[in-house]
Amino acid sequence: MELYEAIRGRRSVRQFQDRPVEQERLERILDAALWAPSAHNAQAWRFTVARGETKRAIERAMVEAAEGAEARGESLPGFKATARLVGAAPVLIAAFHFRSEPILLRETYALRELLLLSAQIQSVAAAIENLLLAAHAEGLGAVWIGYTNLIAARLKEILGEDGFPVAAVALGYPRQAPPAPERKPRPERVVLRGA
Ligand SMILES: Cc1cc2nc3c(=O)[nH]c(=O)nc-3n(C[C@H](O)[C@H](O)[C@H](O)COP(=O)(O)O)c2cc1C
Known part of the structure; x- marks a missing residue:
């Protein structure tokens, strides 16, 4: 698949066929993640593949958290629907970086630490985009999950x-091809300065 075609054609897929993903496909997709750029080439990431009962436990924990939020009157649109799609998808790949501390919750950082931590998040995010594009190239559908x-x-x-x-x-294998959500016109989002 041509690169620009893959970038333009990739969609967030949230409905899947009841069909398993072949191991070789999954491995090619995971290899694409491992070839992402990473700060200092540290590759400080790990991709944990969850299926079956493990994935269902994640769905249950998400539903419980979504219902807790609902009960407190907190509006988190899409949380429960995302939990359900995690349950229905054949595979969930969770992306971690090696640092265990809850880095986003801290208020102050030394400059070097800030650089390192933000770089680690960016590195894992780059790998996640590779996962999505590779899944698309393999004829699979995928969606980035923040919840x-x-x-x-x-x-x-x-x-x-x-x-x-x-x-x-x-x-997993997509149930249908979702329409492309609109993109903002380039002049709204791209700024050119200088000559
Ligand atoms: C950081 C991030 C977090 C996301 N989290 C979720 C999520 O939890 N649930 C979900 O259904 N979609 C999630 N998405 C997918 C976006 O909703 C989707 O990319 C966006 O609507 C554009 O659609 P497209 O991917 O088909 O172009 C997330 C995307 C990103 C980049």
Whole structure:
């Protein structure tokens, strides 16, 4: 698949066929993540693949957290729907970086630390985009999941992880091709300065 075609054609897929993802495909997709750029080439990431009962435990923890938020009157649109799609997707890949402390919750950082920590998040995010594009190239559908961060402690417990959860990707064979959500026109989002 041509690169620009892959970038333009990739969609967030939230409905999946009841069809398993072949191991070789999954491995090619995970290899694409490992070839992402990373700050200082540290590759301080880990991708944990959850299926079956493990994935269902994650769904349950998310539903519980979503209902807790609802009961407190906190509006988190899409949290419960995301929990359900995690349950229905054949595979969930959770992306962690090695640092275990809840870095986003701190208020102050030494400059060097700030650089390192922000670079680590960016590195894992680059790998996640590779996962999405590779899944698309393999004829699979995938969606970036941020809501798993709201159950960070439970997610780590369920997966036996000690790193920092950055995000997750749910994937499987798409049930349909979703329409492309609009993009802002270039002049609204791209600024040119100088000659
Ligand atoms: C950081 C991040 C977190 C996201 N979290 C979720 C999520 O928890 N649930 C979900 O359904 N989609 C999630 N998405 C997918 C976005 O909703 C989607 O990318 C956006 O609507 C554009 O659609 P497209 O991916 O088809 O172009 C997330 C995307 C990003 C980049």
